Amino acid sequence: MRTIIIVLWKYRLSLSKYVPNPHVRLIVVAPQRMLCDERNIDVYYQVEPPIRDHHHCQLIQKVRELCSMLATTDRRIVVFEKALQQPIAQIRMELDIEGMKPNELDRVLSIRNNHSVPRRNGFSTLRQCSLSGNPQPEHWLETVTSQRDSVSHNEQFVVEEYVENGHEFCSLFTAKRGLIGCIASTETHRAVLECIQNQQSYALEYLSANQTRDYLPGLESFSVQVIKSVFSSDYLGVLFIRGYYKDHNDIFLFGFSFEPDCETYRLLCAQADCPWEDIAIESQFNLHENNKNGMKSASPPSSNKQIHSCVVNFPTAEGVLIHQATIPKRQSDIRVAWRVPEGQEMKNADTMDDNVLQVFLWGENRMQLLADCSHVLQYTDITIDKNILSDKHSACRKNASNRLNAKELVRSCTTAD
Template sequence: MLAQAPQSVDLPSIESNGNGSGSFDEMATMYGGRMKTIIIVLYKYRLSLFKMQKPSNVRVFVVTPPRLLADETGIDVIYQVETPVGDQDLSPLLQKTRELAQTFSTTQVRVVAFEQTLQHPLAKMRYEMDIEGFTHEQLDVLSRIREASQLTRRGGIATPKQLSFSGSCRPASWMESLPGQIGGFPLYVRPASGSADAGKSIVGVTRLVSEDDLRMWIRRIYSACSPSSDWVLEECYEDGLDFVVMCTAISGLVYCISTVDYDRTMFESISTGKPYAIQAYSIDQTRDMMPGLESFVNQTTKALFANNYSGALFIRGFYKGHNDIFLLGVELQPSSETIRSLIAMPKESPGWESIALMSFFATDASEFDFDCTSFNAVINVPSTEGILMHQTMIAKRRTSLMRVAWRVAEGAEIKDSDGIDGNVVQIFMSNSDNGRMAEEIKDVVSRLDIPIDRNTLNERAAACRKQLSRLGAAREFVRSCTTTD
């Protein structure tokens, strides 16, 4: 149980302009180890802690460049730090963070970041200052999960079968190795430094369905790529659901974000430009809709972190059934804006950043049960190369609440989607009846009619822009959201 501040003692004030260092020293001395100090470091990430509730013995400080706080709710002190323009110099941010950590060293200090760029520098600072949190070794484990499958297999966690090779090898040797190491087709092939996860990026990833496809691909890379390039052939999962689970050290699973169609994977939908739906499930909803997943998450975290961990994790995987679940990767932050939006959709739920911070001061798992009474989903319509001719009206359905967000302007040139966030339009839906929402998702998808000119050459694009300019508007009209209200 967290110790509470004595009611008979008035807390010293904290000045928001960062000039109250004397008050900080008094507070640290007064409360000693009973106080918790959370220092958030921002570099480019725009942060809002709306809906976050924290105990009276927790203080939140933010070290940030200008204009990165969308909402200051829940923050006690903000330190604005100027960083060099167009440079990766993090030293001003790290110097201020180190100063704060030293000032409050008598309290329980946590140093937190929400972006990949800051993770390793802060891990080094934690090690040097003996601050609890993710270490360099743990970050390396997360980045090597696919290539170091022994880390998960010893815990009984299944990962994709892989075959790594170099372009300097003989193509015949690749063909000979396939049956024994991967088992056959279909499979993914990707650069060794890339990813085959459609939730992140599909750039450079190819799906091969036969030996003929592999031979054609080999001929293509030998004519277009460096012979010394490194590649990975990887098992391709089908007939299941792509998922991302948010979990914390205290509560385990908090939210699950999953596709809803067993017949077509997210990679296939994005690469072919077909609409697909993604749904968010709370703890109880996950237990009902995807049995076995909660146990898989607990088993995975124990296999990866024998000595436990602090904060929040995002586990990516593929679900075929309660005994047939595969691990694809683990990260410290969501890989897409779509996942962030889905976690924040339930009106009872704070954003993922607030949930991650709550994991540092929550006392038990019940604090992560947000009692979600609705089901929430989004329909993604991947962008395809061409020009969007018109943002059509999408009618609201009878029972589901809907929000339609156009991500492309009329007359804009667009390219093929390269991931979960590359969409022409997104349709967010919420309903207390999951079965009814599923029916309305199918109805929306079947009636979608988005006019995209896919036979566009450079002169055609110029002609389209010229036609738009004749409308008399000084600039293109962009509707960010449209429904039939």
């Protein structure tokens, strides 16, 4: 009997599609309301940590206690959040549990090793230079500050090459199951980061394993070589490989992680027949089991219908949202999600999750899906008032100048008056 301990912090997990295995026991340790479906687990330990507990002390203490109690059994620990990777790796090292250890985690997730290790194995990576080795990095930091809200001067920054005319992708891969799927940008003439900084709408498409082989040939073999060159043969988890795709012989590696980089990726992956969380749990099963969890759901349906899906993001812009307009239906199935209420002040988007509107499209005809996606990108208007914030700023400056007048007496009134 193998025991798998699933640790959650801020990410809500749904195991509604998970197929229980009689030889595996599932234990979940998480705060309240982090587990959407409790029917497919064996034990649920609820932990209510204090507010702003960034070190996850109570959560990690409970996991360490469970691992000590189950010392005589075959234990595995699974996490889906980046913030929990380091403390869980420390528990694996202290209690001799199979999985990623702290030194291996640091080596894999290092900014430098993300490119230097694959480059030594013959992969094409983006050219880069480190600001820490630059004697005068101030002008670089000024450029970074102009694109982001703030910059920590104690952090390590790397300047990377910008690649044009390619699809930005994030492929999902496991050593046991192989290619799971891929998220790719639908346009090649502009980068996703460029769209976010310029507050321009853009689209991302989710491709299953078979669809990836059809539309992005060569990406599967590229992912296989990456996971073989970077990780040891005993790594069983899910790997998210990021890069740029031009053609089957021209693929650039951008980096990799153990979980989706943003909530948008999570929402796209959730539309798959077999969620990546179920596959991450299934990858911890024994290799001798013939009836693996999720194999039937991960394969194409018997009717050979391939569902294509994508999302159109509309980044936030500085101003106030005036009206949540109605998005008309298209021939493809559509779901509309307004992320900002009417009348709320917004700032310019910094990440892929800073969106005022998200439109999800899916259907069996990919050409029709891309046509509907292009129509949404072109003809969706969002009313944002950008003058309100400037009026408020000018009013604040006016009030501040009036208070500086020596002839004006400012007196605070209290109930004692």
